Amino acid sequence: MNRGALLEALDWALFTGGGFLAAFLLPAHIIATNIAGPIGLSEISLSYDIMILRLANPLTRLYFFLVLGGTIWFCINRIRHVLYDIGLSRHKSKVTLMTSLALAILLMASLYVVI
Amino acid sequence: MNVLGERTRPKYYEASSFWWIRKPKYIAVFLRELSAFFIISYAILYVYALLELKNGEQFYSGFLQLTSSTPFLVFSSLVLVFAVYHTVTWLVLSASILPPFRLGSLTLSRKTVTLSFILIWIASSYLVFILVFGG
Numbered sequence: 001m002n003r004g005a006l007l008e009a010l011d012w013a014l015f016t017g018g019g020f021l022a023a024f025l026l027p028a029h030i031i032a033t034n035i036a037g038p039i040g041l042s043e044i045s046l047s048y049d050i051m052i053l054r055l056a057n058p059l060t061r062l063y064f065f066l067v068l069g070g071t072i073w074f075c076i077n078r079i080r081h082v083l084y085d086i087g088l089s090r091h092k093s094k095v096t097l098m099t100s101l102a103l104a105i106l107l108m109a110s111l112y113v114v115i
Numbered sequence: 116m117n118v119l120g121e122r123t124r125p126k127y128y129e130a131s132s133f134w135w136i137r138k139p140k141y142i143a144v145f146l147r148e149l150s151a152f153f154i155i156s157y158a159i160l161y162v163y164a165l166l167e168l169k170n171g172e173q174f175y176s177g178f179l180q181l182t183s184s185t186p187f188l189v190f191s192s193l194v195l196v197f198a199v200y201h202t203v204t205w206l207v208l209s210a211s212i213l214p215p216f217r218l219g220s221l222t223l224s225r226k227t228v229t230l231s232f233i234l235i236w237i238a239s240s241y242l243v244f245i246l247v248f249g250g
Binding site: 032064068112113 | 166
């Protein structure tokens, strides 16, 4: 298998993994952090002290990185194909470059916030 | 016609940018693809939240205040709708695309696989509430 095909296979494998992570975990994560927590629908606390305590656990940090990193990889791949589909396929190399750059920056940021 | 008198035609026809509004089925597919924009906006926002947490209590408290505002809650609800739409379409589609699951001599039907995925979704959501955000 040549290098390009290998990278493409890796991209689609991470897209699939990220898609499953987002499908299984993201709705609950959104409810906890953006809906139930802020309006006090449940006992979920998002206070500074409790969040620091949660992030002290390496498993929680790994969970945050996998959810965020997987979701970002999956979304960037999908966005790239949406951009091709709405007529930007004639600028394929530019779209690929820009989306790959965005992916690299966001993955580095996700890693930075959990280490 | 080319110089040899042969009929020529373009290598491919470029689809219109609005191909997706032709049929309701295409709109559903396009909305599924569009969900990525909403989902990634949440992911970016959460990376920002963790960054503010890292910066200190003062920064993080400001962010928490923002998340309890009405416009933010409307945005969060919209993101949630798209996230659930992604989950449902992804799990149903995966059950169709993945190779058949076999348990010994028994091959699981597509319906059973979809149902299993939905049960895993419910269980993993419960685990997120209990293990990550609980207590």
